[in-house]
Amino acid sequence: MTSEAARALGEDLARAGGGPAAGTVSAQVVDVTDRGVNLDYRGALLLDVPCVDSYRNRRAGDWVALRPGSRPVVMWRLGTDPGDVDEESIRSLAREVTLDEQVVRAATWGTAAPAGTGWQTVQTLYLRKNTEGKVELYGQLASQSDTSPDTPPDRAPKPATITPTAYGTWRGGRPDDYADYPTQGDWTGRGNRRGGWFYGSAIAAACAGKAVASMTVKLSRRRGSGVNARRPLHLYLHGYTSPPSGQLDLGDGPEEPLSLSAGATGTATLPASWRSQLASGAAKGLAIYASGSRDYMSVSGGTITITFS
Incomplete structure (x- = not known):
């Protein structure tokens, strides 16, 4: 941080007064680093400014609330609620996790007929392992009393x-x-x-x-x-x-x-x-x-x- 930038931060803090929320100024993220973020504050480049843990998914271009002082800290991101974006990424991740699991919920056997309704008698059972190592089952029926679910579509190979x-x-x-x-x-x-x-x-x-x-x-x-x-x-x-x-x-x-x-x-x-x-x-x-x-x-x-x- 340059001495001029530090002086400007000190002036902002002195003018703001009050508690921590009142003592914040706005700055824009230039880049994300392994120690925090680089910030553009009034045209000055502030390097490796640390961030509170709650500031996640940091990106260049973010506007943030900066607590000035001898050791400035980024307190939070300014802007719209990121909930919708987070929900989309969470759903995408959940789908990937689901597809990583076996498609068969349970595989049991015994000498007696299974309990419950909806079972169909299999004349011949086929099974195979796909390219991802997941088990696929196919039952050839003598007669069919219910329609078969659709075969899940193949997904792209993992990155x-x-x-x-x-x-x-x-x-x-x-x-x-x-x-x-x-x-x-x-x-x-x-x-x-x-x-x-x-x-x-x-x-x-x-x-x-x-x-x-x-x-x-x-x-x-x-x-x-x-x-x-x-x-x-x-x-x-x-x-x-x-x-x-x-x-x-x-x-x-x-x-x-x-x-x-x-x-x-x-x-x-x-x-x-x-x-x-x-x-x-x-x-x-x-x-x-x-x-x-x-x-x-x-x-x-x-x-x-x-x-x-």
Whole structure:
């Protein structure tokens, strides 16, 4: 936090007076970090402001109530009631949990006929295990006294999460031992850096025989690399299953699907043409590259999530 921003917060608190609710000011979330949020307060960027636990589902663009002071804290989100959105996500999650369970409520047997009504005599019983490992039963009847329920529709394969097996940075046509994480740009004038994440053949293997609906990558900007303000990632494809000993050649790009401030984490959706190349194995991984100091940053993460249709 800059001294000017801290001074402004102090003035707001002095003017507000009263209890904790009266001593709050409004600010907008720029990015979400692993320590809290980065905030835009009167044009100043406040980094890693902690949040109370009740502020959940944090997103860039949220307007929040900020309690000023020497250690500012985000108290709550401002705006409409998020209940409807929460209900939709809860219902979706509940449906997924239900589908994960066996479709047969109970399986019992004995030498006597079953108690209760509605039972039908099975001439031949068939069973199988589907691709998800769930049991399906089919009873062939001698005569039918009630209609059969509809067969539940097949659902899309579960999403696949692919984590990098390696990562690194290259400068001057060779690996850069002075960079701990993938880095783009040039901060010191010693040459532009490029970084890459490597997945072996795991991406293509996860997509084999499936229709890919989307691919996203989760990335986190390292603190202390470049300016604190939001800067875009310049994203490329590459064709390596593991880090090369020479230059990391870049494939298609650049795309700029994500901008991050210092310490922020975000998720970028990859273009349709990129997911096709990654799914087929024509491309193997992701890289970043920029020229000069403006967009210089170091980046960690690189986990790819693939959804199917």
